[in-house]
Amino acid sequence: MVALTAPPVERPAEPRRRNKPSRRLSPLLLAFVLVPLAVEAFWVFWPAIQGVYLSFTNWDGISPPTNVGLGNYTEMATDPVFGKALLDTVIWLVLFGGVSAVGGLAMAIFLQRERRGVGIYRAALFTPVVFSLVATSLIWQAMYQPDGLINNVLGGLGLESWQRSWLSESGTALYAVIVPALWRQVGYVMVLYLAGLKGIDPVLYEAATVDGASKWQQFTKITLPQLKSVNSVVLSVIVIDSLRSFDVVWSLTKGGPFHSSELLSTYMYATAFQSLRLGYASALAVVIFLLAFGVIVTYLVRAFKESDS
């Protein structure tokens, strides 16, 4: 066999690009970049930086702030309410995040295949997302009342001993607040996963079926790895949503009774606008920011490393 050794062809010099972009940016383009940047800087970055500055001060919102250095942060170490709020936030993150991720994925898989009437179920699960959380809270508040729907149903079933003042007992308040939040979040996560599932090439499943893979193997070896990119979105959404969960807690319990459903977000609000200790509240806000940022960055770094290797 004749080896076709083509003489090394002098590679032609890079052809001159015909449409060399002009060095000058079009003013319109510049405006598209700079105007939103300016708006963002004014409405987001500047207040955020001010918040960090305030976290090193003592400020009542009226007189000029006085510098206290790290005083607000050292106070947190000995503040029992901060400890309780941090613990509740972790419980919230795990329960709210875990259940909504697993529940959302399960619902998405369940409702993925086109069947008759499946649209109705999807719509039903997604409907709570459309409601404002405050409206949602009002409905749930009525159900949780001492003589509300839940206790009436329990009474009707002969389970009087299970009846509680759900929102005003320290043992049940936090969990009673998580339920309405979950009721809403599951639908949202389901939609994200549905989108991810639609993006998986059906050929993969066909090949797996031909190879005799079981449903469970298909799920663990195809579905989950293929959903990796959606997972990172879901995780970010869940972490951010749990750390900023405020409206539902504030409208149902205001973090009470006696701080038993206190989250970092509600504690921050109460410190700022009820106790008027805006410096300490800013320090709490910085902690919330670091937590959210930390969790998400760690995850993203790991995700990128995995995709590189």
Next chain:
Amino acid sequence: MSIDGLSRRNFLAGLGGLSAAAILGGCATSASTGTGQAGGAVTLQSNLSAPLPKAAMESVVAAFNKKGAAQATLNTVASETFRTQLPSYLTSGNPPDLYTWYAGSVGRSYAKKGLLLDLSDVWSGLTDYSAATKTLSSDDSGKQIIVPITYYWWGMFYRKSNFAKWGVQPPTSWDEFLKVCEALRAKGIEPIGMGAGGTTPWVASAWFDYLDIRINGATYHRELLAGQHRFDDPQVKAVFAKWKEVLPHFDKSATAIPFQDATTSLLQGRTGMMLIGTFFADAAPKDALDDIDFFQFPIIDPKVPIAEEGPTDGFFASAKTPRGPEVKEFLKFLATPEAQELFIKNSAGTVLPVNPKAKDSGTPLVAKGRKMLADAADITQFFNRDSSDALQPTADAALLQFFAQPDQVDSILATWQAAAEKVWQS
């Protein structure tokens, strides 16, 4: 279902909508603060958002505008919003001129920061007002900062027909009070309603206030709230020891429902009595009001001078107002018997006028309440009014925890003291 439905166009449209809303929101806050020039109408920011008091305030403003000396416009805000926004109102570049607020310690912190208009020259014309009211309306330096127009009382309210049906008499002493509770309990009635759940946890503070002024006296009570005593003192522990004696007689929903719902329970006879201010009548049906009576919070220690809670409501003004003369004109009108009678006529009629020359609504209930306050050796305002709005949440947390864990009094009070210290120091 198509996920692609969320197209870029929709997304951008949504973003546009959001930013439009944000910009509009910005406009709304800046517009509400008025034009900032001298002349023009006096802007009155009111937290009287319940239908009856709101209508009453509207009638007073209309009457003032008809006189023509100056003009005023009323802006009613939900009271919770009002409370949280008040520091922002007062510190903004262009604040509303006049505000509804409370006499007592709760306004003085704003005066200390120079945010309130000195109303001493209005007060020099209020010769009918009592000296005690004047002291209550003064800041720490002795200037008057608030012009009160109405006050009301707290009491143990009950339905006369129900007490007759159950065969019990209004008690006067603590022992009689316990006996009434036991009698009602035996009949299957929840003896004491409260309504410290939902959005009104502060109602529980009335019990703390009354037990403290009955056991330790009003002077100690005010000093305690000012940070001169500690919440874990033995005197305060004595308050909770007394409270524990009646704790089993509280309605089991006491900390689960707001006072409006607790009022309904009282009127429907599910609970026997309730320690509440007369404002509860704003939400009560008119026919039930004729059947309502109250008794004085029972005397515990006869040696302690009798004090009662008599919260006083009024108006203060921003120091930055460019309409000083018009504001004062309006305040002078509010202090007249004419304005106060008009307000009372158009409200539920259970508040009392501060001007001694003004007539109250004249019902036997109001006459009895007025007499109780007039006979008292001392008048306290209410927990937050005698301290600050910042201290109130610390009390709410402590008192609700006491209801859930009455055996933990010592640790509850230690936590309360720690939380209160932060408020006093800030």
